[in-house]
Amino acid sequence: MLKFDEQATLKNMEGALKLRPQINEVVDAIYERGFQNVCWLGIGGTYASAMQAVVHMKEKTSMEIFYENAAVFLTTGNKRITKDTFVIISSVTGSTEEVVAAVKKCNEIGATVLGFIDEKEAALARMVDHLISYPLNEQLKFFMVGDRLMQLAGEFEDYEEFYAEMDVHFAKGIVEVEKAADEFGQAFAEAHHDDDMHYFVGAGNQWGATYSYAMCYWEEQHWLKTKSIEAHEFFHGMFEIVERDTPVTIYVTEDSQRSLSERVVNFIPQICGNYTVIDAKDYDVPGISEKFRGALSPFILHAVNNRIDVHIERINRHPMEIRRYYRQLKY
Amino acid sequence: MLKFDEQATLKNMEGALKLRPQINEVVDAIYERGFQNVCWLGIGGTYASAMQAVVHMKEKTSMEIFYENAAVFLTTGNKRITKDTFVIISSVTGSTEEVVAAVKKCNEIGATVLGFIDEKEAALARMVDHLISYPLNEQLKFFMVGDRLMQLAGEFEDYEEFYAEMDVHFAKGIVEVEKAADEFGQAFAEAHHDDDMHYFVGAGNQWGATYSYAMCYWEEQHWLKTKSIEAHEFFHGMFEIVERDTPVTIYVTEDSQRSLSERVVNFIPQICGNYTVIDAKDYDVPGISEKFRGALSPFILHAVNNRIDVHIERINRHPMEIRRYYRQLKY
Incomplete structure (x- = not known):
């Protein structure tokens, strides 16, 4: 199959699922401390992933969650983003200028930022409060954050059952979809x-x-x-x-x-x-x-x-x- | 000038500005009673106006405001829309099916709906809690609602000054823009x-x-x-x-x-x-x-x-x- 390394793809997705304990440690600490709202922040492709995270959570949650475009945040601002906001970003290179500037602004406000930054040596990696560095799987990372938040809020009763299935079957299943498609x-x-x-x-x-x-x-x-x-x-x-x-x-x-x-x-x-x-x-x-x-x-x-x-x-x-x-x- | 009735355009915009006391009566009552958040609800063109109202308010406000697509509200729902939500809609015909169904859902939830419905005999006009019926100027109507809310919240100090200028100069000014363009x-x-x-x-x-x-x-x-x-x-x-x-x-x-x-x-x-x-x-x-x-x-x-x-x-x-x-x- 053209440009398809089944083993590498499988391994990459399995590795992403294994980030869950690390993600949960961050989310649990923030949840325990308390927060006002959740902001998924991005631009371009990461803005699109932010939209998806919000739709995914909207199915179940009554928390205040929203997505924000980094460039809009830098110009118009967003007064809902406060020191009590939990901000999640994702960046492959860590060098997207609007995202770097937006995280700087979050730092000034005092919001708590969780960054999925593939390139862990990037300056951005040192600017976030919590760093998780693992290649690809942006959507899966975002969903794992949202799902844990909803579990803690009592909005996702089947969480353990869902991830028990995901951990065993997801990566293999998606690889098979790619082959079937x-x-x-x-x-x-x-x-x-x-x-x-x-x-x-x-x-x-x-x-x-x-x-x-x-x-x-x-x-x-x-x-x-x-x-x-x-x-x-x-x-x-x-x-x-x-x-x-x-x-x-x-x-x-x-x-x-x-x-x-x-x-x-x-x-x-x-x-x-x-x-x-x-x-x-x-x-x-x-x-x-x-x-x-x-x-x-x-x-x-x-x-x-x-x-x-x-x-x-x-x-x-x-x-x-x-x-x-x-x-x-x-x- | 092709298809341009200066007097009618002027009269229409001036009439829209004169809705302000009627708008403020509704907004003031809702503000006094208290509300959790503000939802601008629409689809297609009215969805676009809802986006604009949110950007307009975002410049100044720290209230929780958001726009929602009527079709998404009907399928995924929105748990932030509660009995304490102030919902604003606009409809020319009052017959857009998604908006009619969305307002029905708002009624069931117990949210307070302000409707700008041009066709005041439409069934939708009887479904909203507060009806204001006047042709066109959707954006202006929305901005007047948002501006009053922000004034009441102490976020728009210049409100009176702004509308003193608007009442006298806006309609004429925009008519002149149209001519100049x-x-x-x-x-x-x-x-x-x-x-x-x-x-x-x-x-x-x-x-x-x-x-x-x-x-x-x-x-x-x-x-x-x-x-x-x-x-x-x-x-x-x-x-x-x-x-x-x-x-x-x-x-x-x-x-x-x-x-x-x-x-x-x-x-x-x-x-x-x-x-x-x-x-x-x-x-x-x-x-x-x-x-x-x-x-x-x-x-x-x-x-x-x-x-x-x-x-x-x-x-x-x-x-x-x-x-x-x-x-x-x-x-």
Whole structure:
């Protein structure tokens, strides 16, 4: 299978799950001390992950949780972020300038910052109150934080049962999804690698990923034009430009917002003959109970997207690591 | 001037400003009784206005305020919306199904709903706790609610001074902006009425409007393809697809996020030769103090967009009231 190291992928995800005791130690201490609210802070791809963490928690929690864009925090500010706010960030390089400045501002305010920073030697790693350094798996790290908070708040009764299943079955299951999705990924890439414009529709815990996949993968890494839209917003304007040949991909989750994407899936054949449905439900993850499936959707759909990416990269002879402008020019 | 009834426009805006005592009566009663948080609830265009209300208030307030999408509220729910939440909605027809169902859910929860419903005979008008019925000016109505709340909370010291100026100078000033923008609007429409794809960049209190203008005007009413992006997010992926001839329009506000749009304005000439800057600062509104200019940006830019619209409509021979699918098909 093209660009797929099964053992490395498996090992990486298993390692991420093993961060849980370390995460819980931080979360438990903060919970015990007390906090006013929880802020998921990011920009670009990490902003998208922040949105997903909020949707994930919103299913169950009555805590005050919100996401904030680092650049907006630096200009408009956010008076809800106080010394009693628990802020969570993620950064691969630790060098994204808005995030570095935003954490500095959090330090000044006195908020408590937990940073998942892959590059542990970065200056940012020394600026956060709690550092956890492990490559990739941003979404999983965020969900583990949110889930622990909700367990402590008595909002996630099945927490132990869920993670008992996750620890044993998740990594292997997602690797199998990636393998199962390869044929589809290749066919999809062959059909859409040269689209003039591609529309991605998503909702629920996949909305952030839909936004990010369109922008941070197709636009940034494949240089293909896209627009992403929330499934429910699709009917409030955007769909008027969809015609027979407009390429539209709809992600369908198994969380509480499944019906919002299904509504698009049911409607679109009437007006469009070039649509694709990518449904998390079509991919088996053995060992994870039905009641927990909703939380798996972003991971399943991410695995499917991975397969699309490697085939587009190959067909287009456009290595995903090259950037035209990002970190090439000053801005 | 094409499709411009100066007297009617002026009268309509002046009438909207005169809603303030009625708005304040509602807000004062709710404030006095006490509330936990403030939720701006909408979908599509009203969702966009809700985003703007939150950005507008975020400049000053430490109250818990948030926007919520009606469809998300109906599926995932929002446990922060309680019997002590002050919910604000707006609806022209009173018949948007998600909003009707969301208000019903608010009623069940016991939240207090203020509805700006243009069609006062709609069933929705009987479902809200407080009804204010007056055509158009959604943003102004929302800002008047937010401003009063902030004044009561001691967060808007200049409130009386601001509205003393607004009451006398706002409507006339915005009408003059519309007149001043007509020539630009025509030239812009001539240049871009047939764009295959148009990018709109915005930030601050114009972000919601940027999202909405792209989707609810160009896509829904002109059937022209667009993508909207927050100015700060532009640099985190999207800009990689911008080339010499890519049509990009950047809205620049005078609020706290001005610098975010300016950053795009300063950068873009390096990579694109087909960009347009629409800067609120370029339009005078006599009688409004410099320190209040930030709050005017969405109104100024809306007036400019109005002029673009009428010229695109004329050039494309595409009446803005026709819909291909919206309320034509079942979904």
